[in-house]
Amino acid sequence: MIKRFCVAGMAAVASATLASAVFAGEGGLRNLPATEKPRFEITDPDWPAEPGEASICLWRDDKLAAVSFTIDDNTVPDHAWWLEQSQKYGFKFTWFVITARVHSGNPYFGEWADFEKLRAAGHDVQSHTVDHFNPTLNRNLGTDDNYRIAIDELEKGLPGAKIRTLAYPGGPNAKNDSAIAAKYYIAARQTRSILNPVNRVDYMNVNSVGNGLLTDGTSGTAIQWLITPDGRHKQLYRGWGCQHFHGLTNVKEPEKSAKRQAAKVLEYLGEHKADFWVGTFTDVAMYGQERDTATLSTSVEGNTLKLSIADKMDDALFDAPLTVKARLDPSWTNVTAKSGEQKIDVQVIEHNGAKYALVPVVPDRGEVFLSPQ
Numbered sequence: 455m456i457k458r459f460c461v462a463g464m465a466a467v468a469s470a471t472l473a474s475a476v477f478a479g480e481g482g483l484r485n486l487p488a489t490e491k492p493r494f495e496i497t498d499p500d501w502p503a504e505p506g507e508a509s510i511c512l513w514r515d516d517k518l519a520a521v522s523f524t525i526d527d528n529t530v531p532d533h534a535w536w537l538e539q540s541q542k543y544g545f546k547f548t549w550f551v552i553t554a555r556v557h558s559g560n561p562y563f564g565e566w567a568d569f570e571k572l573r574a575a576g577h578d579v580q581s582h583t584v585d586h587f588n589p590t591l592n593r594n595l596g597t598d599d600n601y602r603i604a605i606d607e608l609e610k611g612l613p614g615a616k617i618r619t620l621a622y623p624g625g626p627n628a629k630n631d632s633a634i635a636a637k638y639y640i641a642a643r644q645t646r647s648i649l650n651p652v653n654r655v656d657y658m659n660v661n662s663v664g665n666g667l668l669t670d671g672t673s674g675t676a677i678q679w680l681i682t683p684d685g686r687h688k689q690l691y692r693g694w695g696c697q698h699f700h701g702l703t704n705v706k707e708p709e710k711s712a713k714r715q716a717a718k719v720l721e722y723l724g725e726h727k728a729d730f731w732v733g734t735f736t737d738v739a740m741y742g743q744e745r746d747t748a749t750l751s752t753s754v755e756g757n758t759l760k761l762s763i764a765d766k767m768d769d770a771l772f773d774a775p776l777t778v779k780a781r782l783d784p785s786w787t788n789v790t791a792k793s794g795e796q797k798i799d800v801q802v803i804e805h806n807g808a809k810y811a812l813v814p815v816v817p818d819r820g821e822v823f824l825s826p827q
């Protein structure tokens with residue numbers, strides 16, 4: 455049995471560090487703790503050397519870097535524009551919703567049907583607390599209740615939704631508490647305007663740039679640094695660029711509107727789809743924590759390559775497939791993949807004359823079987 459990790463030199467997270475994480479029962483970790491040291495070495499994409507060998511890709515579909523768009527405070531009048539951009543580029547976004555504002559009579563904050571429409575289009579709807587620590591909403595909730603009750607209200611208002619992530623209201627302030635948030639969520643978003651190095655993500659305090667990442671190539675928040683392996687910001691290579699928006703218009707200074715900046719970033723990402731995975735906040739947070747604790751096992755039996763992944767995360771909360779890159783035997787003209795009796799979509803790519811399969815494998819859900827077609 456061969457065991458390989460997602461990037462060269464990566465080791466399992468130390469048990470002493472994991473002991474400080476929040477467990478969700480016997481099933482595993484609800485979230486990973488912050489780390490002062492890099493969890494692994496950042497490398498270029500891995501290309502297994504021999505047929506039958508495989509490795510876990512750093513990001514979904516072996517993209518160089520990840521980007522997430524998040525929208526706060528309900529902002530229903532802007533939904534149509536975001537949906538239009540999603541259709542144009544094929545990207546999915548995350549809305550962080552203040553639950554006490556829903557069905558409040560103010561169309562800006564919307565009804566549950568507005569957010570159900572977003573979910574039906576494949577977008578992510580998550581928690582921005584019950585009342586945003588706003589005393590005028592007359593809920594008078596403490597931090598714990600604000601975080602916890604929001605989950606209940608979202609899952610009641612949006613049947614079938616799984617509420618797993620949080621955007622802290624107001625960013626860093628005295629009322630927000632990542633230790634309390636870690637009891638209820640797998641990840642939480644801050645408003646600190648920097649990018650996230652891939653090997654040091656603080657999943658309960660994810661950095662996020664307001665109104666879109668700069669694309670001038672010079673700033674430390676420039677999105678280009680995520681795909682630039684050298685230079686003064688090389689530590690950001692292959693990282694996660696989260697960004698957050700509120701209202702899109704700026705009546706006083708239209709040239710500085712968030713819509714203009716968002717459109718600029720979306721256009722750039724649309725031109726560089728080969729490099730970036732534009733995923734929802736929840737999907738990226740799940741993928742990263744699964745990957746950071748994952749062990750891949752492979753074996754070859756006859757004409758079948760078997761793949762399985764084990765990780766340290768709670769299987770009731772984490773169900774994102776990790777992308778495994780497997781080198782194929784040269785005789786395989788095509789490949790089919792199955793998990794049990796279910797067929798799995800596989801991408802076949804070439805690199806330096808060799809063929810590889812990109813295979814989605816969900817940790818702790820059994821083996822995936824690859825065979826020639």
